[in-house]
Amino acid sequence: MDNPASFLPDSIKAINLLYKAAHSAGVDPALLELVHLRGSQINGCAPCVESGARAARKNGETDERLMTVAVWRETPWFSDAERAALALSEHATRLADTPDAVPDAVWDDAAKHFDETQLAAIVVWIATTNFFNRINVTTRQQAPQNWS
Numbered sequence: 001m002d003n004p005a006s007f008l009p010d011s012i013k014a015i016n017l018l019y020k021a022a023h024s025a026g027v028d029p030a031l032l033e034l035v036h037l038r039g040s041q042i043n044g045c046a047p048c049v050e051s052g053a054r055a056a057r058k059n060g061e062t063d064e065r066l067m068t069v070a071v072w073r074e075t076p077w078f079s080d081a082e083r084a085a086l087a088l089s090e091h092a093t094r095l096a097d098t099p100d101a102v103p104d105a106v107w108d109d110a111a112k113h114f115d116e117t118q119l120a121a122i123v124v125w126i127a128t129t130n131f132f133n134r135i136n137v138t139t140r141q142q143a144p145q146n147w148s
Helices: 009-021 028-045 046-058 062-067 069-074 080-093 103-114 118-139
Strands: none
Touching: 009 118, 028 046, 028 069, 028 080, 028 103, 046 062, 046 118, 062 069, 062 080, 080 103, 080 118, 103 118
16 A cells, blocks of 8 residues: 555645644754654664654764664763653653553653753654554555665
């Protein structure tokens, strides 16, 4: 099946509104791309991993950071704020893995680095990423074969 959103034009409008909302709250777009990339890696969404890495690179990400997002805890290349956002992305993506899906410590750490509006944007972006991932993985969407 082609991407289901292509069959439901109103869904494209909703997706664009979510994108705009998440990206208008003052969160660095590069950080949002890292959050998107990490969630997409966890969910095994090839098109989103590819597009997330490509968008992150356009936002100035280095190869070292892109290659190590999946192991961000074991690298020196991420700031404390980025680490807090990546942890939040992991926990909010893996909701069913533990009874306390997003522990207070994870939330509190993110809240130290972002105001409420920024946190709301990050949470909305994580949810939107998971939405994209579920559509793409369910319908077996593939990453583009020709990178240009």
